[in-house]
Amino acid sequence: MTQHTPAGLPEKIQHFIDGALVDSIGGETFDVLNPVTNETYIQAAAGQHADIDAAVAAAKRAFDEGPWPKMLPRERSRVLHRIADIVESRDAQLAELESFDSGLPITQAKGQARRAAENFRFFADLIVAQHDDAFQVPGRQMNYVNRKPIGVAGLITPWNTPFMLESWKLGPALATGNTVVLKPAEFTPLSASLWAEIFRAAGVPDGVFNLVNGLGEAAGDALVKHPDVPLISFTGESSTGQLIFANAAPHLKGLSMELGGKSPAVVFADADLDSAIDATVFGVFSLNGERCTAGSRILVQRDIYDEFVERYAERAKNVVVGEPSDPATEVGALVHPEHYDKVMSYVEIGKQEGRLVAGGGRPEGFERGNYVAPTVFADVSPDARIFQEEIFGPVVAITPFDTDEDALALANHTKYGLAAYIWTSDLKRAHNFSQSVEAGMVWLNSNNVRDLRTPFGGVKASGLGHEGGYRSIDFYTDQQAVHITLNEAHSPKFGAGK
Ligand SMILES: NC(=O)c1ccc[n+]([C@@H]2O[C@H](COP(=O)([O-])OP(=O)(O)OC[C@H]3O[C@@H](n4cnc5c(N)ncnc54)[C@H](O)[C@@H]3O)[C@@H](O)[C@H]2O)c1
Ligand SMILES: O=C/C=C/C=C(\O)C(=O)O
Numbered sequence: 001m002t003q004h005t006p007a008g009l010p011e012k013i014q015h016f017i018d019g020a021l022v023d024s025i026g027g028e029t030f031d032v033l034n035p036v037t038n039e040t041y042i043q044a045a046a047g048q049h050a051d052i053d054a055a056v057a058a059a060k061r062a063f064d065e066g067p068w069p070k071m072l073p074r075e076r077s078r079v080l081h082r083i084a085d086i087v088e089s090r091d092a093q094l095a096e097l098e099s100f101d102s103g104l105p106i107t108q109a110k111g112q113a114r115r116a117a118e119n120f121r122f123f124a125d126l127i128v129a130q131h132d133d134a135f136q137v138p139g140r141q142m143n144y145v146n147r148k149p150i151g152v153a154g155l156i157t158p159w160n161t162p163f164m165l166e167s168w169k170l171g172p173a174l175a176t177g178n179t180v181v182l183k184p185a186e187f188t189p190l191s192a193s194l195w196a197e198i199f200r201a202a203g204v205p206d207g208v209f210n211l212v213n214g215l216g217e218a219a220g221d222a223l224v225k226h227p228d229v230p231l232i233s234f235t236g237e238s239s240t241g242q243l244i245f246a247n248a249a250p251h252l253k254g255l256s257m258e259l260g261g262k263s264p265a266v267v268f269a270d271a272d273l274d275s276a277i278d279a280t281v282f283g284v285f286s287l288n289g290e291r292c293t294a295g296s297r298i299l300v301q302r303d304i305y306d307e308f309v310e311r312y313a314e315r316a317k318n319v320v321v322g323e324p325s326d327p328a329t330e331v332g333a334l335v336h337p338e339h340y341d342k343v344m345s346y347v348e349i350g351k352q353e354g355r356l357v358a359g360g361g362r363p364e365g366f367e368r369g370n371y372v373a374p375t376v377f378a379d380v381s382p383d384a385r386i387f388q389e390e391i392f393g394p395v396v397a398i399t400p401f402d403t404d405e406d407a408l409a410l411a412n413h414t415k416y417g418l419a420a421y422i423w424t425s426d427l428k429r430a431h432n433f434s435q436s437v438e439a440g441m442v443w444l445n446s447n448n449v450r451d452l453r454t455p456f457g458g459v460k461a462s463g464l465g466h467e468g469g470y471r472s473i474d475f476y477t478d479q480q481a482v483h484i485t486l487n488e489a490h491s492p493k494f495g496a497g498k
Pocket of ligand 1: 221
C-alpha cells in the first residue's frame, strides 16, 4: 500500500506568538508520527512554561491595549467572515493534511473545514445582531446588562477532528472580543498551523490568536495554571478534565469541559431496522471510532436481538479498512501507536468479556500502521469493562434488553452521559426515554447529524457546560449587571433621622 503525501507540508511545526512563527525558547521539539507508517514525519516545537508565558503575555497585551476587544461588532464580524471564507476555500487542503496527520479517512475529513467556516459565520452574524437584557421598574429603577469579553481564553483540544473542534472554541472566543492561546493535541498538531496563516490573511491583529504546541503535561499544564488566563475551554478525556478542574481551582477559572463518552444506541423491536443498522454501524465506525459521541454500546430488544447481531456483524465485516487517503476507505489508521495499543488491549479484554462476532484484531493484509478491524462483541454484560470504559476506536459492545425500564437502566449504567441514540417507531416512548436518559444530547431515529448552533455537551463524567450557539457566547463573556435608581424617594436614608 502506498501512501499519498500531501503537497505543501511545512518543514517543521512552530508556535505562533504575537503574530510570528517561532520555535520554543529553549529549542525543545517532539516527534509527530505518521499513523500509516508510525515513522516520524515532522518535528513540532514542544512548548514549555516559558513559551506559554510569552503567548499569554502577547494575548494579554492584545486584550488590554489592542483594538480587538474594543472593535465595533460590525468590524470584528467582517474579520470573522473573512476567516470563514478562507477556511472554506481551504477545505480540500485541510482534509488532506488532517487525514495524513490523524489517519482519518479522507472522505470524512472533507467538509470539516466547511463546517468550521459555517460556525465562524454564525458567530460573525450573531455579534452584530446581539442585544442584551434590560429590566425596567417604572419610575424607580433601570437595570441592564453589559456584555464584555473576559480576557485571555486558554483553549485545549484533542486529536480527533482537531481543526473542527478547535473552530468550535476559536469562533465564539474571538467573536466576543477575547484573545486566545490555543494548545492543540500533540498527536495531531499539523492542521492547527493553518490557523496562523488564515488569521493573518484575514487581518486578525497580532497577539489576538496565539498557538503553542506541546505536550499536555508541559504546555497544557502551564496554560491551565497561568494566573492571567481566566477561562479554560477543554475538550478531551474525562480523567484529564478532572486534573484540569483541580489545577484551575486555585484561580477559580471559568471552565467548559467537553469530555469522554460511552453512548448507548437503543434499538427497540418496533424500530425501522434497516435505518437503525445503517446509523449504528456509522455511529461507531465513522471517524475510526475516534468520536466522542460514538454509539459504542448498542442495546437491542430481545425479540430482534439475534437478527440484529447477525446483520450488524455482516455489515461490520464489510466496512472497508484502508489507507486514509484512499476515497474508498471507511475506517483508516488510528491516530498513534499508543492509542492503537490501548484499543487493541480492549479488543483482548473483550474476547474474555463478550462473544466476538466481527473483527477482533489487525485486519488481514496490514503489516504496519495503526489498523484495527471493525470489531463487534455481542452478549456483553453491563459490568464488563468494554461496556463501561471509553475505547475510542472501532469496537462496539452489543447487549440485549427486555423492557423499556431495562433499556433505560442499561443506558444509564455508566459514569458517562454524552449522547444517546434511540430507535423506535413509538414517538411517545422516544420522547419519554429522552426525558429519562442521562445524556447531554439525544438523537431520535436519527443518524449523528446536528446543527452547530445547538448546545453541545454532556452530563455526569462527560462534561461541564455546553458549547455551541448562545451557550458559547455566554461562556466567553461576562454579563455585568448595571443598576440605576430613577427616584431618590425610594432610597433608604440611613442616619438621616426621622
Ligand atoms: N465531549 C466532547 O465534545 C469531545 C469531543 C472530542 C473528544 N472528546 C474526548 O477526548 C478524548 C480524546 O482526546 P485526547 O486523547 O486528545 O484527550 P486528552 O485528554 O488526552 O488530551 C486532550 C488535550 O489535553 C491536553 N492535556 C493532557 N494533559 C493535560 C494536562 N495535565 N493539563 C492540560 N492539558 C492537558 C492534551 O495535550 C490535549 O491537547 C476522548 O475521551 C473523547 O471522548 C470529547
Ligand atoms: O468527536 C467529536 C466530533 C464530533 C463532531 C460533531 O459532533 C459534529 O460535527 O457535529
